[in-house]
Amino acid sequence: MMPTWPAATPAAGVSPSNSYAATYSAAPAFTPVQVRQSFAQPYGNPAPSYSVTHNYASSQSSPTASTNYASASAVNAPPQEQPKKKIYWPESVRNYVQRSFIPANMEPSVTRAEMETKLKETITQATEKGVMYTLNWDTMPLPQQMILEERVRMAAFSRPPHPHGPATGNSSSPTSASKKRKSSDLTDAANLAAMPPWRSAQGVRLEDRVTFSKDKRPNVDEPADNTSKLNKFEKRQKRFNGGYTSAYRSPSPPPSDGPVVGTCQDLEKRYLRLTAAPKASQVRPPHILRQTLELLKKKWKKDQNYSYICDQFKSMRQDLTVQRVRDDFTVEVYEIHARIALEKGDLGEYNQCQTQLKALYKLGLKGKPNEFKAYRILYFVYTANRTELNNALADLTAAEKRDPAIKHALDVRSALALGNYHRFFQLYNETPNMGAYLMDMFVGRERLAALCNICKAYKPDVPLRFVTEELYFESDMEAAQFILDHNGQELLQEKEGTIMFLTGKAGQLFEGARAQAFSRVDIKGQI
């Protein structure tokens, strides 16, 4: 288990670069898995301190919660005593609901989801006020009428809600330097398909795929000790910066009678695990959340502050959950959060999103089910979860199996199952979307497995270059470093100008490391 780093005593040389993170404490937000170290980007940009967050809502009349995030006590207010028993809707209410969905009464500009939300809101309010049985439901305006009225009021009152469209980001020119798709350029997978596969020519190097600026990652050709020092530094940074502790699990308040309908107008909200039924004044309605998402996308691109982004996304997800909003927008929020979590190697958070996404796709909502189904397979390959892997296979339709991303993931699975490391590393090189972040998680252990194979099978030696190429190391240097890291210094020898790897003498050298690498993967929140 990771040692927890008290945020108050950062290791020497690490300045608290981020006051936001500093307000959180102790345990790391996610279990650091073996990510390729070079991806761990030092969080250089000091993010704005949380208490002085720009008040995006100030332009709007927001009488409620004046960005006082510390008002946790309000959330923790004694729970409203709500009986858990099921409600029986009076006949008049049922008729009202039915009336709303009669085709003749439908309003084309109002979606079904909006109507359902509105209906819930109306009925919940009636229940809470105890007027369910006294209200004249027959003369009650239909939800679509209410929504239209509200829209008119809204337009006069404040900015219209952001149309929910594709991100504005740098989707126009996917540069050759960002081969591994960044979550911050939230481009469609289709755009990516058009991109040349990375390293189609041998000349393009692995580091070109890396999302972060080159100078931040250790130079592979530098001596070993230097590299490890850099790694340590980055690890420390990561621990420190990622060390926020919001409660981990999804909220589990006591079941209430109906979904909340939020009235909060603030764009940003800190995540707090609910211990009581949520208050409408602290929950943001969907149209505000859409603005929040736009804001967060911009911030992520600009600051890359994962602790902040993750926290904000969690609170967004919470607001959506408590309002029971399950529509295309919900999918978008989960997808973006999942991608960001992937990029940062936060598999615990990724897995939560993935589980929800699976359920959301089942509802037939739009999104990128194929992209995420492919991740799901890779994820189960990583966690070696056979039961889930089998379930994932059982879920696929014939059409889905032909989808490039899913097919790739399936090929990866089968290559590994058959021990075909040659094929595996070719596939590693051709990973679509952000799957490479997942594959990075297990490429190390697969290299060890392949090395074990090679040592047992080849006698007396192979050129080091062969290892480099078969296992897709970036350079002979990196391959050599990998061998050295596992105490293989005796096995490298120069012979007539080429460096040879003495496989015949390796014996059981890599077996221990291999067994260890394949032992249980521990991820918080893992299914």
Place this chain on the structure above:
Amino acid sequence: MEVGAPVYREFGEAWEDNDGYRLARTLSPDLTPTQLSNIYQSINPDAGNWRNSQEDNVKGAIKRGLQASSARVKGLTNDEIKGWTDVYYAYWTAAGSIASARTQGQSAGGQSLWTEAFEQWKKLVNALIQGYNNHGFEAWTIPCLYVAGKQLRLFAMLADDERNKNALENDSANAFQDDFDPEADKHQKLEDCARVLNRVFTICLNDRAPLEESRKWGIYYIINLLFKTYFKLNSPSLAKNVIRALSAGRGDMPDFYNFPKSQQVTFKYHEGVLHFLDENYAEAEKHLTEAWGICHKNATRNKELILTYLIPCHLITTHTLPSENLLKPYPRLQKLFLPLCKCIKKGELHAFDLALQEGEDEFVERRIYLTLERGRDIALRNLLRKVFIAGGFMPATEGEKPVRRTRIPVAEFAAAISLGSKERVDNDEVECLLANMIYKGLMKGYIAREQGKVVLSKSGAFPGTGV
């Protein structure tokens, strides 16, 4: 009015003999709808003291019936009678629901008749659990738990089916409910059933009475029900918890082999499959072989199920294939395994891939796909062996046994591998496959990369195959 009398008579007689199975029959829902509704109508809830509620009236009637019929039985305490009254009251209510579900189940679609039957039956199971916990029910009566548990599972599945069929119609009503995962909703009642069965499991497991009169004798029947439920729910991991709880208390458990054979077979089968799913093939083989050994010779379906997992196990552990003779009585298994077996035997790599693809859906459904896939190694081994044999012998030296050619160019293996698919496989990939063979001990020798050759062992290049 007196149609309930046979029930009471049976009750009394079962008690005289302490015959649990006979007692359990009085709680059977396997009656015709007419019989069931007769039971339901045998007591007029409105007869009796008008100041009491219907429930009290019915219970009063049942209690009188039970007392009358068991008057001669010694040792049946008032407390027990009270418990059994609750049980039969629940049975009486459930009988009404089941009868209407059986008669109207098909015609009056849209109504949740089976859900109602399930809920009522659940009350019966709970009344039994209460009886064992609070009213001192004796251990010989556990067959009642068998009947109750078995039926609970069946009603749960019927209720789930019924709801899923009507799911589309109920959609707008569901919008107000809290269910997030539509998948989870599919097995709502069965999950509920699993929870109830787990309580039954606990009251059997935790009985501290001496073994002769312990509810522990009911444990394997209930475990098997739980296994079936958990497998149906697609959560074998929960089944493992049961095994864990069982092995924790194994010390004071009756000997496994003293339980009925039928329970042993089912238990061993599930235990084997659980190990199988964990890739624990040696353990799996042990349990499955045991199940195979004690399975009744005419239980074709069960034997078929055992073989479904035992055959892939054997493929992994001993690299052996089932004989045609073995599969003769099982056409379904023949269809499942024979195409793959043929390809493995002949070393037809490409045909193997196609056959695996062909059966993929079925293999995945039975959770044997990932295991069978590994049969490709054996197919490859057999193919490489053919290459080796085709290489012939070295020129014989005087007076010695001829020796096979053991230095084989990688290109020859490459040609063999691409023979079936007609696709060129590059030499590096072929070497990778060969390295795997050597690493897994299926082939003895080494690759000399510089010469582009494989040097095979002179004695037993392919262990266990005679060359």
